[in-house]
Amino acid sequence: EAEVAQSPRYKITEKSQAVAFWCDPISGHATLYWYRQILGQGPELLVQFQDESVVDDSQLPKDRFSAERLKGVDSTLKIQPAELGDSAMYLCASSHDRGRDTGELFFGEGSRLTVL
């Protein structure tokens, strides 16, 4: 069964360092999402891509976060510099429904970040 791949699964870093997460969506899925989930809370959307274009990045803290999906396939989410409050699970999801309300999102296992 096709899955959304994410790496690394766990990352420990010190504040002010740079960190990057990678996501490979299910083949053929045009829409890719990055969510952040703080412990004890629901996931919050950071950025949504349609192919290589950003559809929504209104909740992305652009002073320190960046995301790209250069060829419309895999994607990288970067944080620089990392802050203590960035400790969270970063979830990648993909969908083949091109932004329709009925579309199911398929999630990866996530990348857990701990900032010391």
Place this chain on the structure above:
Amino acid sequence: AQSVTQLGSHVSVSEGALVLLRCNYSSSVPPYLFWYVQYPNQGLQLLLKYTSAATLVKGINGFEAEFKKSETSFHLTKPSAHMSDAAEYFCAPNQGGKLIFGQGTELSVKP
């Protein structure tokens, strides 16, 4: 903007008992609603979704949910809880292809 309220951040049931996880949405237009489950340190998995075809929706692992427009609710139920159902459950409307998650409900199952 659509949003959901999940009543009860933590629900505990005995094995074999009825599971009821509550979700109320706020919108004048019925949204498309999803229930996802998250096991510890894992991603989210779709349980079921309402897309207006039928008000009673059956999902995986014996779960089902009923969409009630008059009550703006989409509660998740399972007749008999199993130990493996212990997890975090999220109700979420889909708004323009984006899932808007609530706070979640943690389900504990006691032997």
